[in-house]
Amino acid sequence: MAAASEAPSVYFNPWDAGYRDNPYPHYEPLYGRPPHLMSLFIPMALVARYADAVAVLRDPERFSSVPPMSPFLEMRLAVFGRAPRVVFSDPPVHTRLRRLVSKAFTTWRIKDLEPRIREFTATLLERAARKGEFEVMADLANPLPVLVIAEMLGVSPDDYKRFKQWSDDVIESDMVPPGAELPEHVTSSFKALRAYFIEEIERRRRNPGDDLVSALVAARDEADALSEEELIAFVVLLLLAGNETTTNLIGNGMLALGRNPDEIAKLRGDLSLMPRAIEEMLRYDCPVQSTARYPKVDVEIGGVEIKANVPTFVIVAAANRDPAQFPAAHQFDVTRTPNDHLAFGNGIHYCLGAPLARMEGAIAIRAALERFPRLRLAEPAAPLTYKGSYFLRGLSSLRMAVE
Numbered sequence: 001m002a003a004a005s006e007a008p009s010v011y012f013n014p015w016d017a018g019y020r021d022n023p024y025p026h027y028e029p030l031y032g033r034p035p036h037l038m039s040l041f042i043p044m045a046l047v048a049r050y051a052d053a054v055a056v057l058r059d060p061e062r063f064s065s066v067p068p069m070s071p072f073l074e075m076r077l078a079v080f081g082r083a084p085r086v087v088f089s090d091p092p093v094h095t096r097l098r099r100l101v102s103k104a105f106t107t108w109r110i111k112d113l114e115p116r117i118r119e120f121t122a123t124l125l126e127r128a129a130r131k132g133e134f135e136v137m138a139d140l141a142n143p144l145p146v147l148v149i150a151e152m153l154g155v156s157p158d159d160y161k162r163f164k165q166w167s168d169d170v171i172e173s174d175m176v177p178p179g180a181e182l183p184e185h186v187t188s189s190f191k192a193l194r195a196y197f198i199e200e201i202e203r204r205r206r207n208p209g210d211d212l213v214s215a216l217v218a219a220r221d222e223a224d225a226l227s228e229e230e231l232i233a234f235v236v237l238l239l240l241a242g243n244e245t246t247t248n249l250i251g252n253g254m255l256a257l258g259r260n261p262d263e264i265a266k267l268r269g270d271l272s273l274m275p276r277a278i279e280e281m282l283r284y285d286c287p288v289q290s291t292a293r294y295p296k297v298d299v300e301i302g303g304v305e306i307k308a309n310v311p312t313f314v315i316v317a318a319a320n321r322d323p324a325q326f327p328a329a330h331q332f333d334v335t336r337t338p339n340d341h342l343a344f345g346n347g348i349h350y351c352l353g354a355p356l357a358r359m360e361g362a363i364a365i366r367a368a369l370e371r372f373p374r375l376r377l378a379e380p381a382a383p384l385t386y387k388g389s390y391f392l393r394g395l396s397s398l399r400m401a402v403e
């Protein structure tokens with residue numbers, strides 16, 4: 001068995017802003033080899049090849065999704081509660097939670113949101129059109145997903161502003177680096193959000209509606225149901241998992257289109273290509289760059305041994321550009337097919353919100369193309385600024401010209 005493949009040419013550092021701005025060239029040396037072992041504060045393994053990424057994601061028996069306890073995790077649990085979260089759990093806990101939440105998070109519930117998503121999008125784009133300029137993130141990509149989740153959870157329009165603030169603050173917690181304290185406004189916003197939902201859950205128990213919270217309260221599997229803490233944990237997970245990701249699908253997708261005017265032209269010429277274009281946006285510049293697993297035992301992949309508990313980063317964004325899986329992998333091609341990308345993961349944790357994200361992304365991007373027939377990057381040569389997280393890759397702003 002090979003020992004650590006300590007190749008000096010590999011650079012991986014999520015805390016380096018330069019790395020975060022463009023990690024793709026750094027994935028290149030990883031394709032030719034099995035998992036790469038390295039040390040960055042702690043030992044870790046990088047999995048970048050498509051076949052290896054699929055193998056890890058499809059092996060929950062040996063690769064756990066539960067992070068080992070650490071002072072950093074302990075601090076987060078003390079704030080956010082200790083109820084298991086579906087994404088950070090293994091079978092049988094995962095099987096139970098996924099079964100219960102899937103009873104409420106159904107295809108028809110998502111389909112029912114379609115007209116509201118169209119309305120929200122039209123209002124946001126109209127506002128941008130009146131200004132005469134389109135800042136994709138502030139005008140569309142940031143507000144749309146939180147409006148949609150609030151609608152889904154049945155948050156009253158009167159409470160929307162407070163909800164948005166709490167939600168932004170809780171999302172910010174994901175950007176706090178290990179070792180740093182959670183800022184006070186994050187902690188207090190989480191407390192307020194929690195108190196809000198405890199009250200809402202009580203209200204929906206007495207007077208159920210047709211919103212997701214009522215459906216989650218009602219979700220049962222024979223005698224089993226979600227506890228109040230599990231319900232709150234799931235609502236918070238939806239905010240974290242569903243908002244920033246969809247925001248970044250819209251932002252990264254618009255950037256890819258802006259940088260490839262021929263692809264915009266193709267799409268405008270045949271809007272039935274939109275579903276394929278969305279898959280390509282997800283593949284080409286993945287909103288979630290990497291997920292993590294923790295081997296339960298010493299494991300061997302492609303001749304490399306990863307020791308038990310060593311954090312193993314499955315870099316789905318790298319796998320999505322693996323030349324062994326995708327011909328012309330660095331080319332953005334809205335007609336690409338097949339396109340079995342890993343942007344939504346693979347295996348038992350496959351993204352529960354994928355149908356919602358796909359629908360929201362398609363509605364938003366199609367509406368932007370239709371509302372602005374001359375849409376293009378405002379400053380194609382200007383440097384771009386990214387938000388502070390490597391794992392959730394997204395732009396701070398993206399100016400597009402519309403006249």
Ligand code: HEM
Nearest residue numbers: 086087241242245246249291343344345349351352353357
């Ligand atoms: C473009 C947008 C999105 C992307 C790229 C994305 C990506 C992912 C990925 C990669 C995973 C798997 C994580 C792992 O295996 O460790 C995941 C899981 C999950 N996502 Fe998404 N997601 C998106 C949107 C959403 C939305 C809109 C929601 C809900 C409103 C959502 C809810 C979830 C949940 C609940 C899980 C956990 C599933 C489980 O553990 O069984 N996601 N997502």
